[in-house]
Amino acid sequence: MKRSDFPAPNGRFSKNSDGDLTFIPNRIIRDIEGLYSSEIVSLLSKADRMLGSLDRCSQSDPNIDFLVAPYIRLEAVASSRIEGTQTTLTDYYKLEAEKKGEHDPDYIEVNNYIKTMMAGFERVIGGQKIDLPFVKSLHKTLVAGSERTKGVPGHVRTKQNWIAPMNSPIELATYVPPDPIKLEPLLKDMQGFILKDDDIPPLIKTALIHYQFEAIHPFEDGNGRVGRIINSLYLGQAGCLHSPILFLSFYFQKHRDEYWARLLRTSQQSDFDGWLRFFLKGIIEQSQRSIELSNKIEGLHTSYQERLEKKRVTATTLKALRLLFTGNPFVYMTELARELDVHLPTAKKAITQLEKEGILKQSKVKKPAIYFAPEIIDTLRKAEKEMLK
Structure with a gap:
């Protein structure tokens, strides 16, 4: 100096x-x-x-x-x-x-x-x-x-x-x-x-x-x-x-x-x-x-919520959906069961319903299986890249 x-x-x-x-x-x-x-x-x-x-x-x-x-x-x-x-x-x-x-x-x-x-x-x-x-x-x-x-x-x-x-x-x-x-x-x-x-x-x-x-x-x-x-x-x-x-x-x-x-x-x-x-x-x-970004996240959640309600999914599935937004878009079945305070079969059913709607996908390389929400992750990743341009 x-x-x-x-x-x-x-x-x-x-x-x-x-x-x-x-x-x-x-x-x-x-x-x-x-x-x-x-x-x-x-x-x-x-x-x-x-x-x-x-x-x-x-x-x-x-x-x-x-x-x-x-x-x-x-x-x-x-x-x-x-x-x-x-x-x-x-x-x-x-x-x-x-x-x-x-x-x-x-x-x-x-x-x-x-x-x-x-x-x-x-x-x-x-x-x-x-x-x-x-x-x-x-x-x-x-x-x-x-x-x-x-x-x-x-x-x-x-x-x-x-x-x-x-x-x-x-x-x-x-x-x-x-x-x-x-x-x-x-x-x-x-x-x-x-x-x-x-x-x-x-x-x-x-x-x-x-x-x-x-x-x-x-x-x-x-x-x-x-x-x-x-x-x-x-x-x-x-x-x-x-x-x-x-x-x-x-x-x-x-x-x-x-x-x-x-x-x-x-x-x-x-x-x-x-x-x-x-x-x-x-x-x-x-x-x-x-x-x-808030508009994009809200819009994504609303579309998921409406889609799941039409399918009359369980209350646990809707709670799991919320957790993907408020917590982590990557999740293990055992961790989801713990977070929602439900038995493992109940968590498995929620994940299956979310998979059917394309909200969750299973990673092919992890054991035990880890699931992820691709659209949520993609929305946040795009926001991160856009902000750093």
Whole structure:
């Protein structure tokens, strides 16, 4: 990191105990009037409308759990891929169904992300506020059991970290966050900003929080993922989202280079305008994609439901259908029996009825047999590919 790369820094430089140059970002900006360019105002208005439409969709949908399950998994896969994992949504579902993920590092990271997001969102919807202990608990859950974890889960770092190409020394870093001994006042300032009830629009506030968190980089590892989880949680805290169905990380993954560049440029040149434009465009794009995907999933379920009701299938079969949407579209007969709390012959009958209607197919290579819902998987796979184009 060079001073010359920071012509108009949003902060100041300081040397740590080893003599390395670090960057200390300014307190989070409170006077935001100067940030309101005509383009920002236009984007904010559109982003508010799109996110509002998505949230209304989730609140009016009696089958919202159909959306939450795949949406959180999509978000977890995308956010983890930004950090270098290679797991796809289908990979995750297969490992989850086969219960073979406990020794797969990528699966563990994605699964931890899902647990962290779900538990965190329940807490904010239940009235808890995102303070520093809350953020530490997110980090603890996120990195638990991962062999890649550095530092102590749930604890602010005590060592210097830096952002650079993999395994590169600090001398080649593009960004060196604050010295650990400088973190406390920065974190208290960020906490105060998150908790303060003010007139700053929630989407602007979310963008500013995300930049500040990444600039501080408070943990030795997992900062990107924790920061992206906080995006959804803060929107929940602010009353903008009542379910975690905005997978903003897909936008960041799709524009990964620009994502990192915008964050860095905000530190180097105080370019909040560029960061806010990028962030708000992401809200608009992903809100629209979330709505489109929800319509496809709802339409698919409705067509299946109507088809099965005409055939007068058992109640267990209808419950099994629902489980394919709210749980995993890959399923073993024994697992289905356990999930539905029925005997094995009853589960077998449900699977047979779903097979007859083409909703389930049996894999030819697995013993015991694993069944999968090809249209559900194809819908989610297409959505995943489309978002990453």
